[in-house]
Amino acid sequence: MIDNMPDNSVPTMINLGGINQGKAALFLFTPRQIVDHYKRPLMYNFNNEVATSIAENIVENPSMHGIDKVLKSPSVNSAIIPDSRNGIGLATSQYSDHWTFVAIVDESIDDHFASNAIVNRHILIGICGTEPIAQNGLSSATPEQFLNPNCQLIVTRKLMINRYSTAGVNGVQHNLKTITDTSTADYHTSVWNPANEYYSMSPECTIKSTVADNEGYTSIVDSSDSLNVKQSLQVSAPMESPRRHLKCILNGLDDANSKSLYSSQIGEFGDSSGLLGDQDENFEEYAKSSIAATDTLGKAVYYNQGGIDGLISTGYLSIGMINSQYCPKVLVIQTPTHTPAEIIPQYETSINNVFSSLVCACLPTYLNSVGLSAISFMYNSAADATQVLNIESVVASTQQDLHFKWGAFLYILQTELFPILIQNGNFDIQANCSVNSTTNVILNFLDFSPLPAGSVYEENSVLGGIVSPLIGTKAHMQQNSLQLNDLIKSISASSFYKNNLYGGTV
Amino acid sequence: MSVKFSDVTDFMEFIVHLGGIYDVDGEGYVINKNDEADPALIKIKNKYKSLMVIQEKIKDNDACIINPLNENLREAPDARWVYTNLSFGLTRRILEIFKFIKLAVDSPDIEWPTEVIEFVSKYAKRIDQHTLDHLYIIAKDRTEFLNVFYQRKFKRAKFRCKIFEEGIREEYPKVTKKSIGIITDVMTEILGLESKTGDYAKACSEEFESSSELLTTPKMDAILKTYYKIYSKLNKYLDMTEMEDPDFVVDMTSFGIHLSNIDKYYDKVKWFSGAVDTTDSSVTKPKEESRIPVSGVPLNNIPINPVDTSSKIPLGTCGGGMGYTNAPPRPMMNPGMASVLGIQQPMYNQFQQPINNFNQPSGIPIGNSMSNIPIGNNIW
Numbered sequence: 001m002i003d004n005m006p007d008n009s010v011p012t013m014i015n016l017g018g019i020n021q022g023k024a025a026l027f028l029f030t031p032r033q034i035v036d037h038y039k040r041p042l043m044y045n046f047n048n049e050v051a052t053s054i055a056e057n058i059v060e061n062p063s064m065h066g067i068d069k070v071l072k073s074p075s076v077n078s079a080i081i082p083d084s085r086n087g088i089g090l091a092t093s094q095y096s097d098h099w100t101f102v103a104i105v106d107e108s109i110d111d112h113f114a115s116n117a118i119v120n121r122h123i124l125i126g127i128c129g130t131e132p133i134a135q136n137g138l139s140s141a142t143p144e145q146f147l148n149p150n151c152q153l154i155v156t157r158k159l160m161i162n163r164y165s166t167a168g169v170n171g172v173q174h175n176l177k178t179i180t181d182t183s184t185a186d187y188h189t190s191v192w193n194p195a196n197e198y199y200s201m202s203p204e205c206t207i208k209s210t211v212a213d214n215e216g217y218t219s220i221v222d223s224s225d226s227l228n229v230k231q232s233l234q235v236s237a238p239m240e241s242p243r244r245h246l247k248c249i250l251n252g253l254d255d256a257n258s259k260s261l262y263s264s265q266i267g268e269f270g271d272s273s274g275l276l277g278d279q280d281e282n283f284e285e286y287a288k289s290s291i292a293a294t295d296t297l298g299k300a301v302y303y304n305q306g307g308i309d310g311l312i313s314t315g316y317l318s319i320g321m322i323n324s325q326y327c328p329k330v331l332v333i334q335t336p337t338h339t340p341a342e343i344i345p346q347y348e349t350s351i352n353n354v355f356s357s358l359v360c361a362c363l364p365t366y367l368n369s370v371g372l373s374a375i376s377f378m379y380n381s382a383a384d385a386t387q388v389l390n391i392e393s394v395v396a397s398t399q400q401d402l403h404f405k406w407g408a409f410l411y412i413l414q415t416e417l418f419p420i421l422i423q424n425g426n427f428d429i430q431a432n433c434s435v436n437s438t439t440n441v442i443l444n445f446l447d448f449s450p451l452p453a454g455s456v457y458e459e460n461s462v463l464g465g466i467v468s469p470l471i472g473t474k475a476h477m478q479q480n481s482l483q484l485n486d487l488i489k490s491i492s493a494s495s496f497y498k499n500n501l502y503g504g505t506v
Numbered sequence: 507m508s509v510k511f512s513d514v515t516d517f518m519e520f521i522v523h524l525g526g527i528y529d530v531d532g533e534g535y536v537i538n539k540n541d542e543a544d545p546a547l548i549k550i551k552n553k554y555k556s557l558m559v560i561q562e563k564i565k566d567n568d569a570c571i572i573n574p575l576n577e578n579l580r581e582a583p584d585a586r587w588v589y590t591n592l593s594f595g596l597t598r599r600i601l602e603i604f605k606f607i608k609l610a611v612d613s614p615d616i617e618w619p620t621e622v623i624e625f626v627s628k629y630a631k632r633i634d635q636h637t638l639d640h641l642y643i644i645a646k647d648r649t650e651f652l653n654v655f656y657q658r659k660f661k662r663a664k665f666r667c668k669i670f671e672e673g674i675r676e677e678y679p680k681v682t683k684k685s686i687g688i689i690t691d692v693m694t695e696i697l698g699l700e701s702k703t704g705d706y707a708k709a710c711s712e713e714f715e716s717s718s719e720l721l722t723t724p725k726m727d728a729i730l731k732t733y734y735k736i737y738s739k740l741n742k743y744l745d746m747t748e749m750e751d752p753d754f755v756v757d758m759t760s761f762g763i764h765l766s767n768i769d770k771y772y773d774k775v776k777w778f779s780g781a782v783d784t785t786d787s788s789v790t791k792p793k794e795e796s797r798i799p800v801s802g803v804p805l806n807n808i809p810i811n812p813v814d815t816s817s818k819i820p821l822g823t824c825g826g827g828m829g830y831t832n833a834p835p836r837p838m839m840n841p842g843m844a845s846v847l848g849i850q851q852p853m854y855n856q857f858q859q860p861i862n863n864f865n866q867p868s869g870i871p872i873g874n875s876m877s878n879i880p881i882g883n884n885i886w
């Protein structure tokens with residue numbers, strides 16, 4: 001089966017070795033064909049079954065494992081799925097002439113109290129605005145002297161990986177943890193259709209875009225929050241995984257339920273005035289505020305205050321700026337000009353395309369979360385058979401480390417991605433993903449028509465926030481916000497809130 | 507038994523056909539069955555979109571895909587269109603039965619089968635043109651006259667027929683007591699209703715009530731079960747009327763198979779995300795032609811007036827606000843057809859003229875109350 005997968009193995013080589021303070025590298029990749037993308041934003045698809053499951057496990061029988069019980073319910077696997085009705089066409093093929101880059105900077109945390117030498121690895125992925133290097137530098141042993149300092153580096157994805165040490169009975173162990181993973185999208189009218197407005201569809205932004213009115217809820221989206229106005233949007237990449245996205249919402253609902261129960265018994269001033277409150281209304285208010293406070297980007301903003309992120313925060317990053325501050329080692333990498341396979345048109349709506357887009361959105365996030373930079377694997381759900389063909393880490397790793405990382409990656413696939421895919425029956429997937437190149441997917445559902453032989457669904461991982469399913473149009477935003485409010489209303493209308501002692505019927 | 511995706515497509519076509527006036531072409535577009543060049547349109551966000559039944563591969567991303575099986579917490583425009591279409595089809599069939607009775611009564615020279623004579627003879631001296639005119643006044647809103655509505659809280663569907671409800675006379679002062687009596691008698695017979703107390707509204711509700719055990723598609727399941735019960739009763743009379751359109755007689759075998767496979771169909775289409783109606787939507791009705799000419803009413807090709815549902819009035823508050831249900835859309839003029847209507851001459855008598863003082867009872871879904879729109883001129 002793997003013979004079908006095109007030989008598209010771009011040398012990622014962003015493995016710079018062990019993390020060391022002060023080390024920096026700039027990888028420059030030659031231009032390659034980028035197809036026009038058809039983005040399918042994640043849409044809330046809440047139905048009665050989901051609402052009932054949440055009401056039962058989080059509201060009526062709250063426990064420490066309430067959220068896990070909901071997530072184990074099969075219905076939640078269809079609760080957030082890519083939009084199959086109205087995708088967003090993006091003219092990304094214009095980036096085919098552009099170089100792409102990966103910048104890696106290792107920085108220590110000087111002002112940290114910890115004594116175990118915490119070092120952060122920042123990884124920036126993106127597109128070069130102009131030619132980054134002169135022709136002579138392509139074959140030079142010292143390409144640094146041929147760099148174009150004025151070349152703008154358009155960042156589309158930012159990663160921060162943290163190395164820390166722990167001491168235990170087995171001695172000192174070095175651990176790695178992905179601290180932040182952010183997708184960034186800049187507004188270019190040539191890529192985005194100016195006729196539409198584009199918004200971040202993170203849970204907190206979604207819940208904020210609805211207001212109550214006499215007939216229920218109406219979605220009112222503030223145009224000033226749009227990508228068109230702000231010119232740049234950041235979204236937390238883990239939220240691009242439906243399971244993590246849903247968990248974030250469930251956390252908010254769980255928190256709201258706790259607050260609602262507490263306030264029903266203990267009034268605002270510590271007395272019993274809460275007993276007089278209308279609990280279902282309280283729940284709705286608390287749910288909105290709790291989800292709005294999830295702040296999925298907050299951690300990234302907190303951590304990304306200095307160092308190389310300080311450079312990015314100016315809104316403009318060039319090779320010269322990085323060169324003058326970090327003097328990075330430059331590596332020029334020749335990439336294949338195109339994928340040697342028939343690329344499936346993304347705009348065609350089929351189950352293969354819809355869920356291939358989901359796979360392409362999720363794989364880079366999963367890779368980043370376990371510290372991998374590239375992977376190639378096969379999986380067949382009917383046989384539950386897996387085979388890994390290639391694996392690369394963002395730091396120097398032993399074979400044993402890679403083995404552990406594959407295990408962690410596979411666990412994420414089996415808990416977050418495969419349960420969604422298996423909803424449509426058994427499937428067979430072959431995927432080849434590199435965080436600084438492309439994600440190629442051959443996904444076949446056994447109960448549906450197979451893909452034509454030799455055809456591949458391809459998205460470019462370097463596009464980051466541009467193709468993020470968390471950035472959608474106003475219509476997407478409105479639909480999600482109304483769905484989320486309907487879910488909250490449905491839960492608040494559950495028998496628990498209507499019938500319990502403090503709720504009002506007694 | 508496993509189902510194929512083509513079975514899902516067959517099911518979608520089946521429920522489109524139940525409306526009686528639409529067909530599905532080879533590419534999956536919903537079209538007027540009498541005019542292939544007349545596609546069914548739906549207005550979403552001020553744009554008219556073609557309707558297309560869900561298929562395994564959808565190449566027209568601009569079309570509104572009919573996939574009512576993916577039930578959200580909020581009703582989608584395509585689902586609303588489907589339920590409106592079902593309601594419309596039922597009303598239309600009932601009207602055809604009344605027309606047939608009138609035709610049979612007026613045509614004693616024809617050698618009618620015994621069963622027809624037995625059925626029609628009871629109304630021979632009672633039914634006349636006024637009865638039909640009055641029926642048409644009551645049923646001028648096709649989706650309001652007969653309505654299957656869903657109560658989400660109880661996962662059940664109920665059937666209501668306007669003629670059985672209290673206050674019908676006050677609501678339609680121009681309709682005579684005699685006409686209401688005849689219409690009630692015919693309706694109770696063809697629906698097989700019995701009531702010792704004479705409360706046919708209750709009997710109607712109880713007789714056709716259906717609930718669903720499905721977790722994923724309870725609404726479609728419950729509503730179709732109710733329609734199945736109704737058509738089980740009606741089919742005998744639809745068959746009797748010998749209508750030219752074979753779709754008027756419902757294939758109950760296929761219906762039953764589809765009904766038993768709904769959860770399997772859902773498994774095939776749940777990948778296709780449900781839409782949420784964030785703004786107004788509307789349904790346009792293509793022209794329809796009378797299949798049985800009634801004396802005095804010429805057959806013509808003037809299209810029936812399209813409707814628009816841009817109203818902000820909350821939908822489906824049936825059952826005292828039990829939840830948003832099978833709410834038919836509200837009508838409005840389709841701007842695309844305004845020019846046609848501008849030259850259109852009313853072709854019905856004064857009793858069929860639209861009534862603008864339509865008194866909408868509270869708690870009842872507002873449907874296609876075709877105020878200000880001349881309707882149905884080529885049906886009668």
